[in-house]
Amino acid sequence: xxxxxxxxxxxxxxxxxxxxxxxxxxxxxxxxxxxxxxxxxxxxxxxxxxxxxxxxxxxxxxxxxxxxxxxxxxxxxxxxxxxxxxxxxxxxxxxxxxxxxxxxxxxxxxxxxxxxxxxxxxxxxxxxxxxxxxxxxxxxxxxxxxxxxxx
Amino acid sequence: xxxxxxxxxxxxxxxxxxxxxxxxxxxxxxxxxxxxxxxxxxxxxxxxxxxxxxxxxxxxxxxxxxxxxxxxxxxxxxxxxxxxxxxxxxxxxxxxxxxxxxxxxxxxxxxxxxxxxxxxxxxxxxxxxxxxxxxxxxxxxxxxxxxxxxxxxxxxxxxxxxxxxxxxxxxxxxxxx
Numbered sequence: 001x002x003x004x005x006x007x008x009x010x011x012x013x014x015x016x017x018x019x020x021x022x023x024x025x026x027x028x029x030x031x032x033x034x035x036x037x038x039x040x041x042x043x044x045x046x047x048x049x050x051x052x053x054x055x056x057x058x059x060x061x062x063x064x065x066x067x068x069x070x071x072x073x074x075x076x077x078x079x080x081x082x083x084x085x086x087x088x089x090x091x092x093x094x095x096x097x098x099x100x101x102x103x104x105x106x107x108x109x110x111x112x113x114x115x116x117x118x119x120x121x122x123x124x125x126x127x128x129x130x131x132x133x134x135x136x137x138x139x140x141x142x143x144x145x146x147x148x149x150x151x
Numbered sequence: 152x153x154x155x156x157x158x159x160x161x162x163x164x165x166x167x168x169x170x171x172x173x174x175x176x177x178x179x180x181x182x183x184x185x186x187x188x189x190x191x192x193x194x195x196x197x198x199x200x201x202x203x204x205x206x207x208x209x210x211x212x213x214x215x216x217x218x219x220x221x222x223x224x225x226x227x228x229x230x231x232x233x234x235x236x237x238x239x240x241x242x243x244x245x246x247x248x249x250x251x252x253x254x255x256x257x258x259x260x261x262x263x264x265x266x267x268x269x270x271x272x273x274x275x276x277x278x279x280x281x282x283x284x285x286x287x288x289x290x291x292x293x294x295x296x297x298x299x300x301x302x303x304x305x306x307x308x309x310x311x312x313x314x315x316x317x318x319x320x321x322x323x324x325x326x327x328x
Contacts, residue, residue, distance in 0.1 A: 009164040011253040015260035015318065022314050023267040026307045030275035033307075037300040041282035044296065045289045051296040062303045065310050072264070072314045076321065081253065088161075 006081045010091030017091075017098030018075040024102025025068025028109020032061025036116030043124040054123065057116025064105045064112075071101040168246060169255020170238070173322075176262025177234045180315070183266030184227020184273075191220035191277025198281035206288035213287060213294070216280025219301060223273040223308045230265040230315050234258050239324040250325045257321040264318065268311025275304040 036057035044051040075094045079086060195216045203210045237258060241251055283297040 006249075007161070008249045008252050009161045012164055012256045015256050015321075016263075018314070018318065019260045019264045019267075022264050022311065023271075026268045026310060027271045029307055030271035030304065033300065033304045034275045034278040037279040037297070037304070038282045040300065041279075041286040041293070041297050044293045045286050048290055048292050048296070051293065055299065058300050058303050062306060065307050069310045069314060073317055076314070076318045079253075079321065081249070 006086035007088045007091070010086050010088045011079050011081065013088070013091035014075060014079040014086070014094040017095035018072040018079075019098070020095070020103075021075065021098035021101040021105075022068045022072040024099075025064050025071075025105030025109070028106035028112075029061045029063075029065035029068075030109070031106075032064065032109040032112035032116065033058050035113030036061065036120065039117035039120045043120045047124055050120075050124065054120040057112050057119065061109050061112045061116070064109050068102060068105050071098065165247065165252065169251045170246075172255040172259035173234070173238055176259035177231050178262070179266040180234060180262035181227045181231040181266070184230075184269035185224045187270035187273025188220050188222075188224035188227075189273075190270075191223065191273035191275075191280070192217055194274075194277035195220060195280035195284065199284040202284050202288040208291070209284055209287045209294075213280070213284045215298065216276065216283055216301060219276045219280065219305045220273050222305065223269045223276070226308050226312045227265060227269050230261070230312055230319075233316060234262060234319055234322075237319055237322045241324050245325050248325055250323065254322040254324045257318055261315040261318040261322075265311045265315035268314075269308045272305060272308035272311070275307065276301055279304050 040051055040054045040058070043054065075098055078090075078094065195213075199210065199213050199216070237254075241248075245251060279297065279301045283294065283301060286297055287294040
């Protein structure tokens with residue numbers, strides 16, 4: 001125990017922070033992947049050629065898992081009471097950072113899932129009856145932020 | 152070092168043996184992973200069998216979805232075996248030493264990570280595998296495309312295993328004096 005400085009229970013909170021970072025981000029990634037994947041499969045039955053283009057929400061959701069992995073590894077390698085004193089302050093800081101990353105990933109994943117599912121189904125409907133001009137509308141919106149006189 | 156015992160959290164945690172935490176971590180790592188795999192297989196399997204009534208050609212290809220779900224359970228078994236080799240016996244004077252406590256917490260968190268990451272991975276792969284079977288029954292060119300989505304899903308279990316193994320390297324017990 002020579003050189004083991006800091007509070008005894010602080011690693012509990014630190015390791016739980018790393019766990020929260022990864023588990024909640026993976027929950028968000030799983031939700032996003034599953035929900036948008038089901039939408040892509042449903043749309044692909046009608047239009048198989050659109051499936052590969054519609055994989056974007058799945059990739060975005062997968063990236064959330066990687067964010068959680070990075071934060072979990074950073075936290076877990078930062079808990080080293082032999083090299084650097086690890087007080088309750090550090091433990092709580094790690095817990096909150098893990099929760100922040102994880103819960104943000106969870107909400108982002110749920111949003112990606114719902115939007116991706118709706119988006120691929122609307123894409124299919126738009127391919128059948130093209131009525132909207134998404135790029136032009138987006139450009140007009142940005143321009144209207146720059147120039148107040150545009151509608 | 153006993154400033155932690157001034158708070159109620161600290162007093163409660165310091166008096167729980169690290170072997171309790173380790174055992175719970177190991178149990179969660181395998182138990183919850185197997186729950187995720189089973190859930191995924193049941194979601195995939197029921198859709199697969201139902202769709203195969205009208206399209207029997209899909210059965211052999213779509214067993215891949217079941218294998219992806221099974222892989223999640225195997226990750227849980229591997230990490231549980233690794234974690235239980237990290238357990239060492241320490242003399243009873245040192246069970247509640249700071250280093251032993253940290254080792255117990257590391258194994259606990261590692262087991263939690265692997266178990267719950269595999270749970271959500273199994274669910275995700277199961278749901279996508281079910282839609283893969285159903286869309287393959289309609290149009291066999293869709294199978295490979297939906298399988299790409301399933302591979303993204305199964306990467307989540309791997310993330311859990313990686314972090315679990317990295318964290319289990321922190322589980323160092325005090326050497327016998």
